[in-house]
Amino acid sequence: xxxxxxxxxxxxxxxxxxxxxxxxxxxxxxxxxxxxxxxxxxxxxxxxxxxxxxxxxxxxxxxxxxxxxxxxxxxxxxxxxxxxxxxxxxxxxxxxxxxxxxxxxxxxxxxxxxxxxxxxxxxxxxxxxxxxxxxxxxxxxxxxxxxx
Numbered sequence: 001x002x003x004x005x006x007x008x009x010x011x012x013x014x015x016x017x018x019x020x021x022x023x024x025x026x027x028x029x030x031x032x033x034x035x036x037x038x039x040x041x042x043x044x045x046x047x048x049x050x051x052x053x054x055x056x057x058x059x060x061x062x063x064x065x066x067x068x069x070x071x072x073x074x075x076x077x078x079x080x081x082x083x084x085x086x087x088x089x090x091x092x093x094x095x096x097x098x099x100x101x102x103x104x105x106x107x108x109x110x111x112x113x114x115x116x117x118x119x120x121x122x123x124x125x126x127x128x129x130x131x132x133x134x135x136x137x138x139x140x141x142x143x144x145x146x147x148x
Contacts, residue, residue, distance in 0.1 A: 001146055002057075003139075004034045004092025004116075006107040007041025007123065008099040015099045018121055019044035020051075021135035022096055027054025029139060034059065034091045036084070037068040037075055041098045046071030059088045086110050094142035097123040117145030 003026055023045035026033055033049050035042040037058020046056040050071050058072035061081050068075035078084040082103055089110035095118045097108055105124050112118060112128040119138040120129040132138045
């Protein structure tokens with residue numbers, strides 16, 4: 001399964017640890033990560049996935065593939081700015097949101113609009129987002145939701 005991991009571009013160490021744990025959990029269970037390809041939650045989740053041999057895809061806002069964080073395996077340049085948020089949301093079978101501001105909120109909305117299940121850890125409290133407390137709970141939720 002391919003899971004979009006979304007969240008803040010500038011985060012504290014506790015949030016980074018959570019995102020790394022999500023990446024490790026996804027990688028260990030054989031899932032690919034799709035993300036925005038830059039820093040913060042995106043880099044931490046990709047780093048965690050790499051620790052377990054997971055594959056990562058970064059959908060970048062700019063025209064330069066080399067702008068991706070060092071843990072992105074497949075970088076896709078869009079030169080679309082935040083409009084690339086639609087592509088991030090659509091390319092996961094499910095979404096895990098961690099922290100985040102308005103960019104994360106837009107990705108959540110796009111995911112919900114197309115019926116993707118969304119698990120959230122310390123993120124926006126809106127209808128359709130399943131609030132969970134841990135990386136394992138987030139991955140359990142999206143796995144079960146996609147199987148249904």
